Every structure is written in structure tokens, then in C-alpha cells.
Amino acid sequence: MENKDWLGNSQSVFRILGASSHSGYKREQHDYYATEPKAVKLLLTEEKFAHLIWECACGEGHISKELEKAGYAVISTDVVYRGFGEVSPVDFLNISPDFQFKGDIITNPPYKYALEFVKQALSIVYQGGKVAMFLKLTFLEGQKRKEFFKINPPKTVYVSSSRLICALNGDFERFKSSAVAYAWFVWVKGYSGEPVIKWIN
Ligand SMILES: C[S@@+](CC[C@H](N)C(=O)[O-])C[C@H]1O[C@@H](n2cnc3c(N)ncnc32)[C@H](O)[C@@H]1O
Numbered sequence: 001m002e003n004k005d006w007l008g009n010s011q012s013v014f015r016i017l018g019a020s021s022h023s024g025y026k027r028e029q030h031d032y033y034a035t036e037p038k039a040v041k042l043l044l045t046e047e048k049f050a051h052l053i054w055e056c057a058c059g060e061g062h063i064s065k066e067l068e069k070a071g072y073a074v075i076s077t078d079v080v081y082r083g084f085g086e087v088s089p090v091d092f093l094n095i096s097p098d099f100q101f102k103g104d105i106i107t108n109p110p111y112k113y114a115l116e117f118v119k120q121a122l123s124i125v126y127q128g129g130k131v132a133m134f135l136k137l138t139f140l141e142g143q144k145r146k147e148f149f150k151i152n153p154p155k156t157v158y159v160s161s162s163r164l165i166c167a168l169n170g171d172f173e174r175f176k177s178s179a180v181a182y183a184w185f186v187w188v189k190g191y192s193g194e195p196v197i198k199w200i201n
Contacts, residue, residue: 031110033166040066052103056092058085108134137181158184
């Protein structure tokens with residue numbers, strides 16, 4: 001795919017990303033939980049982002065579409081093509097560590113690899129860039145994450161006081177309520193102060 005908007009070049013997304021489309025990723029379709037669009041609207045009432053945003057695990061584009069509606073330019077990739085975004089797979093965890101993205105990163109990552117996604121996103125964005133991840137509230141706990149948080153505190157955690165839905169395989173008709181509490185975790189690369197907790201929804 002040719003992309004002239006990103007960095008002003010006419011290069012393939014994959015060359016720009018330094019990514020391989022042969023990721024060896026085992027396609028676990030059940031890793032796919034679509035984010036309720038309302039979650040994005042709530043985030044956008046609180047946070048402003050760079051004009052260019054990368055949704056690096058886009059699924060069917062539930063987050064991307066809301067960002068686009070709000071006027072952001074969004075690059076959408078996933079390791080599994082689900083009918084939205086770049087057709088060729090991009091394994092976000094396989095992006096070259098040298099790659100620097102001149103925008104912000106927003107996603108709801110596969111929870112199993114959530115910490116890896118946060119680390120990778122923070123290494124890829126520019127100094128002062130934002131990384132916003134829609135994660136289970138329980139991401140706050142755990143020894144491994146505690147050590148990570150000490151060095152990389154999120155700037156703000158937006159707790160969803162009423163439950164928001166992540167629907168398995170994007171089936172919002174079937175999954176109308178949620179037993180899981182979610183929050184938006186927002187990092188600003190280079191921030192080393194105390195995190196602030198806010199309550200949304
Ligand atoms: C929880 S779903 C969220 C989908 C979308 N972000 C949303 O919020 O609607 C996680 C997505 O991560 C994708 N994924 C899993 N591992 C990945 C990887 N290594 N690189 C890129 N995407 C990955 C899955 O295919 C799935 O679509």
C-alpha cells in the first residue's frame with residue numbers, strides 16, 4: 001500500500017515501520033475484543049492528541065473510526081486483517097526498535113501482551129508523545145508491572161466508573177454488559193511525576 005501522508009513519503013507502510021509481514025504470529029482469533037466506541041468519546045473529552053495517531057492493533061476499527069470522526073489522521077494496523085485498516089499484517093511487537101513514530105499511539109491491545117505493547121509504544125513514540133491504552137483496571141496491579149510503573153508512570157489513569165464493553169469478536173449484540181472494569185492509561189513519554197487518577201463515565 002502506498003502512503004504519501006505519513007512522513008510525506010511515498011513508501012509502503014511496512015517499509016516505513018521497519019516491520020515484517022511474516023511475523024510468525026499465531027493467529028488467535030479469540031484475542032479479538034472490540035472496544036465500545038463510547039470509550040473513545042470519553043477519552044477524547046479529556047485528552048488532546050497529536051494529529052497523527054497510530055492504532056496498532058485496530059481490529060475492525062472501532063477505536064480508529066471514532067478518532068477519525070474527531071478529525072485525527074489515523075494509521076490502522078493489526079497482525080490479523082479484519083476488514084479494516086492496512087490489509088497486510090503488521091506485528092506491532094516486531095517493529096524495529098530503531099523506528100520512531102512522529103505521532104501518538106492509541107489502542108486496546110491484546111491483554112496477554114498488554115505490557116509488551118505499552119513498552120513497545122513508549123519506545124516508538126517521540127519524546128513528549130502520548131500512548132493511550134484501554135486496559136483492564138487490574139493492569140495497575142502485579143509485581144512486574146509495579147517495577148515498570150516505577151520507571152514509566154502513566155500521567156493519567158481514567159477509570160470507567162460505569163462498565164464499558166469490549167465485545168468478543170466485535171459482537172456487541174451478544175455482549176451487552178461487562179463484568180470487567182476498564183480504564184484508559186495515558187503515558188506521556190518522558191513523564192516522571194506522580195500519576196493522576198480521574199473517574200470518567
Ligand atoms: C483486544 S483486541 C482490540 C481491537 C481494537 N483495538 C479495538 O479496540 O476494537 C486486540 C487486537 O490486537 C491484535 N493483535 C494481537 N497481537 C498483535 C500484534 N502482535 N501486533 C498487532 N496486533 C495484534 C488482535 O488481532 C486484535 O485485533
